[in-house]
Amino acid sequence: MAILMYSASSVGSFFTALNDFKLNGMMMRYSRFIPRLYNYCLGIGMVPGKIMPSRAFCSDESQGFPIILIAKQFGTFPFNHGLVGGVVATDRHGPHSSHGEDMVIIQASHVGYDPESRKFGIYRRLQTEDCRHSSNCGKVMGILLWYQEEYEFASRNIILEPSGDTRRISINNLLLRTGRAEGLFLDLERIIAWDDRGNPRLVRSLSTARTFEAAPEFISRVGKCWPREGEDPVPIGKLLTPDLFRFKRDLVADTESQGHLEQNLIDPMPWIVTHPEPALAAAQINTQVEFDRTYRSILMEKGYLGRKLLFIAGLNIDISPRLEQIFPLTKFIPWAAYVQAADGSHFILEQEQVFHALANSDSTNPNEIDLETAIDEMEKAKEITISFDFTETIN
Ligand SMILES: [Zn+2]
Numbered sequence: 298m299a300i301l302m303y304s305a306s307s308v309g310s311f312f313t314a315l316n317d318f319k320l321n322g323m324m325m326r327y328s329r330f331i332p333r334l335y336n337y338c339l340g341i342g343m344v345p346g347k348i349m350p351s352r353a354f355c356s357d358e359s360q361g362f363p364i365i366l367i368a369k370q371f372g373t374f375p376f377n378h379g380l381v382g383g384v385v386a387t388d389r390h391g392p393h394s395s396h397g398e399d400m401v402i403i404q405a406s407h408v409g410y411d412p413e414s415r416k417f418g419i420y421r422r423l424q425t426e427d428c429r430h431s432s433n434c435g436k437v438m439g440i441l442l443w444y445q446e447e448y449e450f451a452s453r454n455i456i457l458e459p460s461g462d463t464r465r466i467s468i469n470n471l472l473l474r475t476g477r478a479e480g481l482f483l484d485l486e487r488i489i490a491w492d493d494r495g496n497p498r499l500v501r502s503l504s505t506a507r508t509f510e511a512a513p514e515f516i517s518r519v520g521k522c523w524p525r526e527g528e529d530p531v532p533i534g535k536l537l538t539p540d541l542f543r544f545k546r547d548l549v550a551d552t553e554s555q556g557h558l559e560q561n562l563i564d565p566m567p568w569i570v571t572h573p574e575p576a577l578a579a580a581q582i583n584t585q586v587e588f589d590r591t592y593r594s595i596l597m598e599k600g601y602l603g604r605k606l607l608f609i610a611g612l613n614i615d616i617s618p619r620l621e622q623i624f625p626l627t628k629f630i631p632w633a634a635y636v637q638a639a640d641g642s643h644f645i646l647e648q649e650q651v652f653h654a655l656a657n658s659d660s661t662n663p664n665e666i667d668l669e670t671a672i673d674e675m676e677k678a679k680e681i682t683i684s685f686d687f688t689e690t691i692n
Pocket residue numbers: 355356357381382383407433434435436437
């Protein structure tokens with residue numbers, strides 16, 4: 298019988314990564330974050346009026362308020378580095394670098410938050426007929442769905458059976474098929490017992506499942522939750538922890554970069570689907586992966602050579618707007634920042650360092666622009682006539 302085994306080299310690392318992304322005490326509202334960021338940029342030598350900010354946000358309209366604040370504080374509309382889900386379009390570094398002197402890139406994955414239910418992953422869409430809530434980030438949560446269903450199936454179809462001294466576990470045959478191109482794959486070495494010759498201790502074959510003796514370590518982990526003799530068998534449920542399985546899926550890259558986003562999430566996916574707030578966990582992981590990947594791409598970008606540059610990555614928490622609000626109260630939780638001086642020297646600020654660097658920067662910005670006045674001035678500006686008379690050029 299072919300049994301899938303895999304090295305659990307990454308086991309624990311995603312748990313650690315998620316845990317290291319602190320949420321409590323690291324949050325600041327956008328209306329404070331952006332002026333502080335602007336002042337931090339001046340503090341590292343950037344010149345007012347010569348900074349070209351860029352944002353790598355999801356296409357969701359909930360990201361609009363942060364963009365407006367960037368425009369107000371930096372005095373220019375930010376360049377767009379963002380792909381859906383908060384992936385950074387690293388192939389746009391070149392154009393970005395030619396649009397300004399000093400460079401700022403803000404990456405954020407986002408997640409909705411409903412203050413009434415205190416749940417992450419949902420957001421009120423005021424422009425729908427009944428102002429209903431929908432998923433946020435919808436793209437990320439759309440990706441999660443398939444994995445959540447696979448996990449649901451496994452957690453219902455691995456059964457802990459009451460037995461005497463030996464504990465037995467029945468596993469649906471689908472989950473034992475190693476040749477599948479896609480699906481949830483169990484780390485059977487840690488779940489079932491093996492004999493000295495490396496064969497699984499198979500007890501019996503049923504029509505749609507097989508029953509094995511359970512691995513001693515797994516038995517002790519389940520402890521008193523294992524049903525006693527005379528009790529009904531119970532599905533493994535939440536006892537199917539992320540170190541006991543992984544996912545495999547054929548990923549196709551598409552123009553909207555779903556493939557890229559899904560690639561970022563597939564290895565840590567066991568930790569995401571078992572997390573109490575999967576949409577939040579997915580956004581955190583995506584930010585961590587994107588910071589690491591983008592920072593490396595910045596180092597390789599010729600256009601950024603000899604430039605002052607700041608790249609900051611974090612999490613946008615879109616607090617669902619109340620009925621009378623126009624914009625969400627978006628909050629930002631920084632993850633890390635990369636700071637580069639014109640002479641090429643650079644350093645990384647880890648989460649607490651970024652937070653303190655921002656917290657210690659002034660949250661008032663004398664250079665902020667008044668958007669209403671700016672729009673008003675444009676209204677009053679003398680009309681420019683555009684000529685479409687190409688006849689001479691064409692002939
Ligand atoms: Zn989104």
